[in-house]
Amino acid sequence: MERLEVLKTYKIYIGGKFPRTESARYYSPKNAKGQALGNICLSSRKDVRNAVVAARKAVGGWSERAAFNRSQILYRIAEMLEGRRAQFIDELIFQGATKAAAEKEVNLAIDRLIYYAGWCDKYVQVLSSVNPVSSAHFNFSTYEATGVVGVIAGQKTSLIDLVSIVAPVIAGGNSCVVIANENLPLCSVTFSEVLNSSDVPGGVVNILTGKQAEMIPALTTHMDVNAIAYCGNDSATLATIQENAVGNLKRVRAYDKNWMDAKSQDLYLISDFQEVKTTWHPIENIGGATSSY
Amino acid sequence: MAKKQIKGWDYSPAPESTSHIDLKKRYDLYINGEWVKPSSKKYFKTINPANEELLAEVAHANEKDVDKAVKAARKAYEEVWSKTSPSERAKYIFRIARLMQERSREFAVIESLDAGKTIRESRDVDVPLAANHFFYNAGWADKLEFAFPNRKVEPLGVAGQIIPWNFPLLMAAWKIAPALATGNTVVLKPAETTPLTALKLAEVIHDAGLPPGVVNIVTGYGDTGAAIVNHDDVDKIAFTGSTGVGKIIQKAVSGTNKKTTLELGGKSANIIMDDAPLDQAVEGIINGIFFNQGHVCCAGSRLFVQESVYDTVIEKLKHRMDSLIVGDPLDKNTDIGAINSKEQLDIINGYIKIGKDEGAEMYQSKCDIPGSGFYCRPTLVLNVAQSSKLVQEEIFGPVLAIQTFRTVDEVIQKANNTPFGLAAGVWTDKGSRIFNLTTKLRAGVVWANTYNKFDPSSPFGGYKESGFGREGGLHGLEGYLKMN
Numbered sequence: 001m002e003r004l005e006v007l008k009t010y011k012i013y014i015g016g017k018f019p020r021t022e023s024a025r026y027y028s029p030k031n032a033k034g035q036a037l038g039n040i041c042l043s044s045r046k047d048v049r050n051a052v053v054a055a056r057k058a059v060g061g062w063s064e065r066a067a068f069n070r071s072q073i074l075y076r077i078a079e080m081l082e083g084r085r086a087q088f089i090d091e092l093i094f095q096g097a098t099k100a101a102a103e104k105e106v107n108l109a110i111d112r113l114i115y116y117a118g119w120c121d122k123y124v125q126v127l128s129s130v131n132p133v134s135s136a137h138f139n140f141s142t143y144e145a146t147g148v149v150g151v152i153a154g155q156k157t158s159l160i161d162l163v164s165i166v167a168p169v170i171a172g173g174n175s176c177v178v179i180a181n182e183n184l185p186l187c188s189v190t191f192s193e194v195l196n197s198s199d200v201p202g203g204v205v206n207i208l209t210g211k212q213a214e215m216i217p218a219l220t221t222h223m224d225v226n227a228i229a230y231c232g233n234d235s236a237t238l239a240t241i242q243e244n245a246v247g248n249l250k251r252v253r254a255y256d257k258n259w260m261d262a263k264s265q266d267l268y269l270i271s272d273f274q275e276v277k278t279t280w281h282p283i284e285n286i287g288g289a290t291s292s293y
Numbered sequence: 294m295a296k297k298q299i300k301g302w303d304y305s306p307a308p309e310s311t312s313h314i315d316l317k318k319r320y321d322l323y324i325n326g327e328w329v330k331p332s333s334k335k336y337f338k339t340i341n342p343a344n345e346e347l348l349a350e351v352a353h354a355n356e357k358d359v360d361k362a363v364k365a366a367r368k369a370y371e372e373v374w375s376k377t378s379p380s381e382r383a384k385y386i387f388r389i390a391r392l393m394q395e396r397s398r399e400f401a402v403i404e405s406l407d408a409g410k411t412i413r414e415s416r417d418v419d420v421p422l423a424a425n426h427f428f429y430n431a432g433w434a435d436k437l438e439f440a441f442p443n444r445k446v447e448p449l450g451v452a453g454q455i456i457p458w459n460f461p462l463l464m465a466a467w468k469i470a471p472a473l474a475t476g477n478t479v480v481l482k483p484a485e486t487t488p489l490t491a492l493k494l495a496e497v498i499h500d501a502g503l504p505p506g507v508v509n510i511v512t513g514y515g516d517t518g519a520a521i522v523n524h525d526d527v528d529k530i531a532f533t534g535s536t537g538v539g540k541i542i543q544k545a546v547s548g549t550n551k552k553t554t555l556e557l558g559g560k561s562a563n564i565i566m567d568d569a570p571l572d573q574a575v576e577g578i579i580n581g582i583f584f585n586q587g588h589v590c591c592a593g594s595r596l597f598v599q600e601s602v603y604d605t606v607i608e609k610l611k612h613r614m615d616s617l618i619v620g621d622p623l624d625k626n627t628d629i630g631a632i633n634s635k636e637q638l639d640i641i642n643g644y645i646k647i648g649k650d651e652g653a654e655m656y657q658s659k660c661d662i663p664g665s666g667f668y669c670r671p672t673l674v675l676n677v678a679q680s681s682k683l684v685q686e687e688i689f690g691p692v693l694a695i696q697t698f699r700t701v702d703e704v705i706q707k708a709n710n711t712p713f714g715l716a717a718g719v720w721t722d723k724g725s726r727i728f729n730l731t732t733k734l735r736a737g738v739v740w741a742n743t744y745n746k747f748d749p750s751s752p753f754g755g756y757k758e759s760g761f762g763r764e765g766g767l768h769g770l771e772g773y774l775k776m777n
Contacts, residue, residue: 276752
């Protein structure tokens with residue numbers, strides 16, 4: 001007798017847990033052959049708000065982790081993704097990719113995580129400065145995470161569009177709430193399972209599936225979100241996001257990139273979600289001794 | 294500690310002379326290297342807030358005038374400035390710096406006359422710092438490839454710049470110097486109550502031989518600023534001012550390709566730990582809130598004192614405050630000058646009234662203040678609730694809200710409990726404690742055992758609703774560049 005396959009229930013990812021949407025609604029995007037991809041959570045405004053609460057709770061601890069530790073965790077995500085290559089390739093093919101394209105995308109996603117894992121404990125060194133002020137102060141400018149970042153993931157493909165923006169955001173110590181690819185959601189859901197098994201603290205990445213048009217207003221007007229990463233090229237959507245962001249002066253970054261391009265990874269994607277802090281530390285200057293001898 | 298001031302030991306007046314300054318009765322707009330009459334045909338008066346006397350009449354630029362200025366800036370960008378070699382660009386900026394230094398006294402006196410700030414501050418802080426910003430940025434012009442690793446940078450084009458009335462010349466320098474160094478051309482609007490030093494700067498820029506149209510100065514009110522913000526051919530908006538106006542600007546540029554930097558309001562925490570050198574800390578509190586009459590976006594307007602030293606600090610603070618001289622800005626003995634305008638004085642008095650109505654414990658120094666002009670006594674608001682408007686909102690005057698705390702964790706939470714994030718101060722003898730606090734305070738500039746220090750090499754700017762982008766230092770260049 002043929003074995004009955006166990007079907008997967010696709011969930012959202014909030015605060016390190018896998019709830020279904022609080023609204024109990026679903027949608028069924030279809031692939032090119034007309035097959036339903038699954039009963040995907042149609043997340044609500046309330047889910048967005050819950051995710052922001054989780055992200056806010058997580059950001060303090062995550063940003064204060066040693067940069068080296070964040071680097072190890074990003075590397076661990078890559079390891080876990082490598083172990084699940086076959087599953088992601090299957091999902092990408094089911095969503096409509098060719099086998100070659102699917103393999104390329106998964107490989108690139110793994111390598112991209114490694115790239116940003118390496119940056120975690122280097123971007124501050126590269127971008128910071130010691131400023132030679134005229135007074136007796138040790139003055140330096142360094143980088144700190146902006147805070148909670150709302151991510152509107154690219155809609156071209158499922159995995160690389162997600163990884164390419166989430167990796168630099170969390171490499172820099174931010175937490176994020178991600179609105180996943182609306183019509184190709186499978187890999188985003190499965191990627192949250194990878195995150196969950198990679199020592200990424202709950203709440204650092206939260207991933208919601210559903211309608212962009214419904215979630216973008218809730219996310220971009222939320223007063224506890226500090227920045228927005230919009231991956232896309234719809235100028236009307238971007239203008240709305242920019243207007244919504246004014247309420248608490250969110251930093252809005254827009255990317256219209258082909259994330260499959262190897263050159264789309266960049267140090268400055270990390271610094272786009274950083275704040276420059278300048279510290280003036282006093283230097284005692286009492287005696288007349290000089291450093292010359 | 295002597296609590297009473299010694300009677301009969303008053304300072305003799307020591308006014309700075311105004312004889313060597315050269316002010317015209319009427320100023321036109323500086324567009325394309327010429328002084329042109331406003332097409333609005335309107336002029337407004339700029340007065341000395343210390344005695345309400347007329348200083349000059351200044352042109353009120355309308356949309357047409359702004360359009361003319363933007364066109365001049367575009368033409369200068371396309372035809373001249375973008376073709377000028379970076380090292381030559383640097384030399385123009387160096388030249389401006391030198392000319393400002395040479396005319397420093399005139400700048401200082403006019404700044405004090407127009408803004409109400411003390412001559413001590415305009416002479417020792419505003420004018421030298423403004424010149425230094427030109428010096429510092431000049432050198433970047435031919436070194437930009439070192440600033441952003443792995444990137445090719447190019448200028449944006451025409452920068453529209455709108456500046457406030459609290460540091461009129463210094464803000465003009467903060468804006469113009471990096472814009473020119475990065476190869477942009479400029480349309481700058483000074484604040485309506487303090488246009489004169491920017492217009493004098495136009496003279497210096499003219500004398501420096503800067504090609505026509507590279508810097509254009511248009512004076513006016515909010516409508517003039519709006520015309521710059523909404524002009525289609527402006528590539529960049531740099532604004533310093535209130536968070537309210539910053540949000541209006543940010544909304545106006547939504548959906549456009551204009552790059553913005555916003556330096557906005559603050560409600561910065563100045564934190565006194567029990568091991569701080571208290572006399573030095575008291576000087577820091579005074580400087581933090583009363584510098585420039587409290588018209589400072591990063592003013593240390595929320596004081597947090599550790600409970601165990603609270604009584605001592607307040608006693609010393611009141612004593613020190615009572616010795617502050619409020620009066621003629623041009624007098625070299627004056628510590629606190631005039632409030633910049635009647636409007637601002639009304640706003641400050643409105644907040645003081647709120648404090649009184651809320652039943653807050655208030656302390657004002659008993660000093661004499663002049664009969665005419667706009668003045669406000671330095672004011673302490675003690676034991677004020679976190680929810681009070683005096684703790685939550687930017688007052689932009691000499692009013693200090695004082696709260697207490699017991700532990701480091703408590704003060705970090707209280708200090709960060711604000712939508713602003715511009716600056717903070719920390720006073721303690723312990724270096725490790727300084728770094729614990731400075732890394733946890735969500736603010737763009739943190740001073741340890743000092744306050745209100747500025748330097749052209751030191752980036753300045755805020756977190757959260759205090760705006761975005763940096764001014765000064767290497768990081769101040771980014772807002773004026775396209776990264777490729």
